[in-house]
Amino acid sequence: xxxxxxRADPPLVTLINVFTVDPENQQRLVELWQRATDGVMxxxxxxxxxxxxxxxxxxxxxxxxxxxxxxxxNQMLQNPFASPWVRELAELGTPAPxxxxxxxxxxxxxxxxxx
Amino acid sequence: xxxxxxRADPPLVTLINVFTVDPENQQRLVELWQRATDGVMxxxxxxxxxxxxxxxxxxxxxxxxxxxxxxxxNQMLQNPFASPWVRELAELGTPAPxxxxxxxxxxxxxxxxxx
Numbered sequence: 471x472x473x474x475x476x477r478a479d480p481p482l483v484t485l486i487n488v489f490t491v492d493p494e495n496q497q498r499l500v501e502l503w504q505r506a507t508d509g510v511m512x513x514x515x516x517x518x519x520x521x522x523x524x525x526x527x528x529x530x531x532x533x534x535x536x537x538x539x540x541x542x543x544n545q546m547l548q549n550p551f552a553s554p555w556v557r558e559l560a561e562l563g564t565p566a567p568x569x570x571x572x573x574x575x576x577x578x579x580x581x582x583x584x585x
Numbered sequence: 586x587x588x589x590x591x592r593a594d595p596p597l598v599t600l601i602n603v604f605t606v607d608p609e610n611q612q613r614l615v616e617l618w619q620r621a622t623d624g625v626m627x628x629x630x631x632x633x634x635x636x637x638x639x640x641x642x643x644x645x646x647x648x649x650x651x652x653x654x655x656x657x658x659n660q661m662l663q664n665p666f667a668s669p670w671v672r673e674l675a676e677l678g679t680p681a682p683x684x685x686x687x688x689x690x691x692x693x694x695x696x697x698x699x700x
């Protein structure tokens with residue numbers, strides 16, 4: 471089964487992008503994002519993963535994406551196949567992208583369950 | 586080594602909390618968050634993981650946290666040991682918490698590397 475891993479040590483960049491969206495467009499934005507990821511992003515150099523979330527209140531869509539480097543991420547933004555998707559996504563909602571690094575991972579005491 | 590896993594199927598809630606912070610306070614906010622998590626949050630029922638990120642531009646701290654249920658998360662907010670930490674964190678920056686569910690995980694074509 472497909473899964474992603476969060477760790478503090480690998481030299482990658484994490485893009486956390488919180489889109490604000492009208493609740494009536496949340497599902498459309500999710501589907502567009504999934505198509506963009508499967509059709510284009512997954513094939514680009516330096517892409518590691520994208521993990522699509524929806525907010526329980528209907529007003530947000532959040533992508534937690536991992537790239538090998540900030541340079542790879544920036545190259546995606548210039549890529550002629552990817553940039554039209556980025557623009558189309560921004561027409562459905564308001565993006566707030568944050569490029570991050572993971573500092574620490576804290577697990578429950580006892581680790582009684584996964585993940 | 587400590588790590589967290591993102592999957593589309595487990596019945597958990599994900600709290601993505603983007604704090605906006607003065608760059609001069611970013612490191613203090615990170616350390617406060619780490620102390621709050623290790624000292625209190627990890628011990629609470631329903632806590633699964635917290636994953637602390639800092640933005641490369643210095644203006645954000647992002648927590649990607651996993652809880653067993655929305656009820657467990659809400660109980661944390663009422664917990665007398667946890668709530669002072671939540672207030673103290675909010676004095677160092679402006680939180681924007683989003684409660685989410687994971688819809689899909691997309692990996693790079695070829696899966697040439699982990700994570």
